Amino acid sequence: MKYLLFFLFLPVLLYAAPVTLQNATATLSQPSYTIDKSIDGVIDAYGWAINAINTNQAAVWETVSNVNASTIQFTMHQMHPYHLIGRFLFSVTSDARSTFADGLINNGDVSATWSALINPTITVPSGMGYTILADKSILISGTVPTTGVYYVEYSLPIANITGIRLDVLTDPSLPYNGPGMPSNGNIVLSELVVDANGTFAVPEPASFLLLAFFIIFRYLYKK
Ligand SMILES: [Ca+2]
Numbered sequence: 001m002k003y004l005l006f007f008l009f010l011p012v013l014l015y016a017a018p019v020t021l022q023n024a025t026a027t028l029s030q031p032s033y034t035i036d037k038s039i040d041g042v043i044d045a046y047g048w049a050i051n052a053i054n055t056n057q058a059a060v061w062e063t064v065s066n067v068n069a070s071t072i073q074f075t076m077h078q079m080h081p082y083h084l085i086g087r088f089l090f091s092v093t094s095d096a097r098s099t100f101a102d103g104l105i106n107n108g109d110v111s112a113t114w115s116a117l118i119n120p121t122i123t124v125p126s127g128m129g130y131t132i133l134a135d136k137s138i139l140i141s142g143t144v145p146t147t148g149v150y151y152v153e154y155s156l157p158i159a160n161i162t163g164i165r166l167d168v169l170t171d172p173s174l175p176y177n178g179p180g181m182p183s184n185g186n187i188v189l190s191e192l193v194v195d196a197n198g199t200f201a202v203p204e205p206a207s208f209l210l211l212a213f214f215i216i217f218r219y220l221y222k223k
């Protein structure tokens, strides 16, 4: 029996995998800069923008497949001149996909049981810095480059992730309170790319195959 228990922990592999997103949904999108452009595979000067500065806004996406990983990495491409995000927060959920992310670009359903991600590893463009605030959000500071990429990595607190949420938040340190870094306080998220690393269970057929080999090996070894 102890061998069987050992086996249960055996069929686990370590690898990195892209996380595909769908049903981009936002509380607000600026015309021509709608939330769907955040995951259209195009990294250009368009993307998700908001035409109401000095307001908190949120975007959510469904994962196409449940994510079971130890870490998740967000690559935030921002290609519209100087329109980098000033303050933001990432969260994840394992709620049923039917209960959030209705695909609307304005007044979309962003309500779910969200777990805010904590203790990020962050890389921002040269000349920029960041501060982690009490609400777990990340506040960016420093010289705003023309274009830039933020890399943000977190450990995942829950399994079977079905959705990701990005809050863009106001802060008095930002122009017009933000949530963006340009002089008008807006943002443009050109593309959000997500990857996950860690332990993934081998699909069941492979487990059965490994179990068969294990039983055969045990049989031969005893002979
Ligand atoms: Ca895009």
Ligand SMILES: [Ca+2]
Residues within 6 Å of the ligand: 023, 062, 097, 098, 099, 100, 101, 102, 103
């Ligand atoms: Ca949905």
